[in-house]
Amino acid sequence: MERSLIILKPDAVQRGLSGEIIARFEKKGLKIIGMKMMSLDSALLQGHYEEHVNKPFYEGLEKFMKSSPVIAFALEGVDCVSSIRVILGATNPREADAGTIRGDMAMDTGRNLVHASDSAESGVTEVARFFSDDELFEYHKSEYLHVYESFES
Numbered sequence: 001m002e003r004s005l006i007i008l009k010p011d012a013v014q015r016g017l018s019g020e021i022i023a024r025f026e027k028k029g030l031k032i033i034g035m036k037m038m039s040l041d042s043a044l045l046q047g048h049y050e051e052h053v054n055k056p057f058y059e060g061l062e063k064f065m066k067s068s069p070v071i072a073f074a075l076e077g078v079d080c081v082s083s084i085r086v087i088l089g090a091t092n093p094r095e096a097d098a099g100t101i102r103g104d105m106a107m108d109t110g111r112n113l114v115h116a117s118d119s120a121e122s123g124v125t126e127v128a129r130f131f132s133d134d135e136l137f138e139y140h141k142s143e144y145l146h147v148y149e150s151f152e153s
Contacts, residue, residue, distance in 0.1 A: 002080045003033070005126035007115040010068035011106075013037075018071055021101055021114060024087055029147035030080055034127075034136040035073035040065050047129060057110075064110070074127045074136060078152050081123055084116045 006025070008018050026032070045062050052058045077083065089100025093112050096103035106112045117123035127136070141147075 001076050001078055002120045002123055003127050004075050004081050004084050004117040004123040005115070005130055006073050006075055006084070008071040009113055009115060010064060010070060011111045012113040013068050013070060017105055017113065024101060025075055025084070028083060028087060029143065030075045030077040030083065031141050033074045033076045033138070034131045035071065036135065037069050037071050039069050044129070048126070072130045074131055078148060081117055081120050088114055088116055
């Protein structure tokens, strides 16, 4: 099973959209294996957004991500990264389809509510960056009988 990091950004937290966003992932059948509210510091953000640190927009991104607590959680499921990307919609919310999180609830790329891992590999790296092993939970989810065929779970 794949894992993905999700961060509900300051705009999601401040606008009171956290519950609705989390519910969409749960309704899909993805399993939450770790969750916490946290404040982000420069060191964590610079590691997380390493490819953007030298770009002109990075300073504003870091300032925004430190402006409010965020909710970080790890999801697990079969092909969960691609499923999450569909649920989120396009990075630019004005291009996101209706019915997606960004298409329904966001307007601006810089305020697009949610970060999600972009590949299975980054999911592993990002979950490990934000969660220690003792913050992640292995458990049987009884609804998997109704979410996956037996050969997938």
